[in-house]
Amino acid sequence: MENKILVTCKDGIAKAELTGRLDATSAPTLQNALKEILGEKIEHLVLLVKDLEYISSAGLRVIIFTKQKIGVDAKLYLIQPQDTVLEIIKMSGLDNFMIIQDSFEE
Amino acid sequence: MAKIILPAKMENLGKLLDFVRENAIKSGLSKKDATQVIVAAEEGIINIINYAYPDSDGKVSVICEDTGDKFAIILEDQGIPFDPLSLPEPDVDLPIEDRTIGGLGIFMIKNIMDNVIYEREDDWNIFTLIKNKH
Numbered sequence: 001m002e003n004k005i006l007v008t009c010k011d012g013i014a015k016a017e018l019t020g021r022l023d024a025t026s027a028p029t030l031q032n033a034l035k036e037i038l039g040e041k042i043e044h045l046v047l048l049v050k051d052l053e054y055i056s057s058a059g060l061r062v063i064i065f066t067k068q069k070i071g072v073d074a075k076l077y078l079i080q081p082q083d084t085v086l087e088i089i090k091m092s093g094l095d096n097f098m099i100i101q102d103s104f105e106e
Numbered sequence: 107m108a109k110i111i112l113p114a115k116m117e118n119l120g121k122l123l124d125f126v127r128e129n130a131i132k133s134g135l136s137k138k139d140a141t142q143v144i145v146a147a148e149e150g151i152i153n154i155i156n157y158a159y160p161d162s163d164g165k166v167s168v169i170c171e172d173t174g175d176k177f178a179i180i181l182e183d184q185g186i187p188f189d190p191l192s193l194p195e196p197d198v199d200l201p202i203e204d205r206t207i208g209g210l211g212i213f214m215i216k217n218i219m220d221n222v223i224y225e226r227e228d229d230w231n232i233f234t235l236i237k238n239k240h
Binding site: 023024025054055056057058060061064067068072076083084087088091092093094096097 | 120142198203205213218
């Protein structure tokens with residue numbers, strides 16, 4: 001599956017749709033896309049990962065970095081992770097800071 | 107045993123990881139275990155690409171070995187001596203706001219693999235990552 005990263009931000013909700021592989025080669029693209037929206041007020045950061053097949057620590061670092069920048073009160077969502085991705089996230093302990101669910105209702 | 111040698115450049119990361127994936131699946135690891143092993147391999151390879159050759163171009167060699175009950179990945183380079191296991195581990199129990207970005211990679215490697223060994227032989231760094239088959 002082709003790697004694709006789509007970041008949007010509207011009414012305090014930032015969404016990042018991640019497809020394919022989030023590894024050391026694609027993580028900088030996500031980092032740059034998220035930096036673009038850091039100036040806006042973000043209450044919810046929603047990671048749409050239904051079609052994400054792989055995440056490495058390079059990808060995890062971008063998530064940690066972004067969450068630190070948007071602040072303590074912002075909520076971080078992980079929507080529809082595949083088992084392989086969820087296992088990696090659990091191993092890093094990041095699942096403790098995420099709301100993991102099957103869909104995101106605005 | 108299967109071996110691939112390529113210049114230690116970020117553009118080769120995909121090829122090197124495809125090689126590990128192919129051999130991990132061939133060895134009979136589950137999809138879940140194979141994916142995790144690739145995460146560990148990526149971290150080790152990235153370290154070599156980013157830090158092994160600060161002043162020159164060099165190569166990275168990736169060896170995959172199936173020993174029957176274990177799958178091993180051996181990463182070799184002739185860069186500056188560097189023991190990845192010497193890096194401090196992050197405190198993963200800290201709140202996300204206090205987490206440090208560094209050290210996560212080696213933490214993941216140690217958690218994913220059943221055994222990791224660093225050796226320095228002549229001018230080679232040899233980093234061996236072993237996963238038990240279940």
